[in-house]
Amino acid sequence: MKNQQGIAAIYLVLFLMSLSLHIQFPIFTPFAIALGASTFFVSILLSSGSFTNLIGHIISGPFIDRIGKKPFIVIPLFLSSLFMAAHSTVHSPIQLLLYRFFNGFILAFIGPACFALLAAYARNSRQEGRNMAIHGLTVTLANIIAPFIGGWISDLFSYRGTYLFVGAALFIAALLALFLIREVDPIVVHQRGTTSLRAILANKKLFSLYFVGFTLMFGHGALIYELPFLTVEKGLSSTETGTLFSFMGFGSLVSLSFFWLNRFSATGRTIFGMVLTALLYYQMATNMLPLSLPFDLFSMGVTFGVLYPAITSLLAQKVSHSQYGSAFGILSAMFSLGIILSTLISGAMRHVCSPYFLAFFTTMLGAVCLIYSHIKDKKADSPLYN
Secondary structure (H helix, E strand, O other): OHHHHHHHHHHHHHHHHHHHHHOOHHHHHHHHHHOOOOHHHHHHHHHHHHHHHHHHHHHHHHHHHHHOOOHHHHHHHHHHHHHHHHHHHOOOHHHHHHHHHHHHHHHOOHHHHHHHHHHHHOOOHHHHHHHHHHHHHHHHHHHHHHHHHHHHHHHHHHHHHHHHHHHHHHHHHHHHHHHHOOOOOOOOOOOOOOOHHHHHHHOHHHHHHHHHHHHHHHHHHHHHHHOOHHHHHOOOOHHHHHHHHHHHHHHHHHHHOOHHHHHOOHHHHHHHHHHHHHHHHHHHHHOOOOOOHHHHHHHHHHHHHHHHHHHHHHHHHHOOHHHHHHHHHHHHHHHHHHHHHHHHHHHHHOOOOOHHHHHHHHHHHHHHHHHHHHHHHHHHHOHHHO
């Protein structure tokens, strides 16, 4: 019963946190440009938060395993609420860069801690997949609503008013986390000289999975960078751009609602999702088929809804409970690295090559890498090759 209450509390907090953070998606790029940022500086702004995310994710893992998970959810939420509200006082792109820099580091601790808690609540791999799928469903519901709300609030109360709203919502999420979330595992004490982070980094079988995480977020970063430019270049309102982001959320909601997908191999789901995602990026780059942008984004959301639970479940199956913090910390770091490089490269090459084509290439490379690694592991485990 306590476990169920703890899980419900995590889902509630994640919903509010995702709602708060994704509200800014349709407004961040036009807000930065209104402050005087160039298109390339926008890419630096987007990647700066991911860069500090990367550092925070690597640092957070061992501390989560040693100290516990709840503190690394509650404290960052309180701090982030202050930084997000402070965005409303920004008057230059440099100030925006500094706030995003520090806020990215703070938020880096939350994701691995939540993933580790959800994985620890599960008793078997199917429950792990179910917990991750519900996590994805919860976040997706927030993501569907958030861009539309963000565009609507910014149209009514300006960009600055939107950031005040985000700060207040994160503060409420922090209070709920403080009073409702429960620890589930006893804190693991490691002997001096050995850490879960070192053990995870030494596990070569995880390399391909981390590379897949990197390539997935490289593609996603290109999409996050490119799509808001419709507001600037085609004269769409923030509400219209937010609605486009919501199409992805609806697609994810559809696939995440199919809990029976967790009966299939996590490896198979990951490979399938990566290949399909790559093909969708190719479609968006070339317009090879007469499909509308909303349909492309909806389909992209469907594949993301398959991928995220599959990747996290696959990782949880490959490591022990005492290593969850470090394992998910590194996965989150690879997610951040993908965003960093994607936004920087997209900003630098946007007028030379479509960011969607770069997303296609890297995502397909990730799929090929995972297929090769899976076949190699199968051969190594087969008695015919021993």
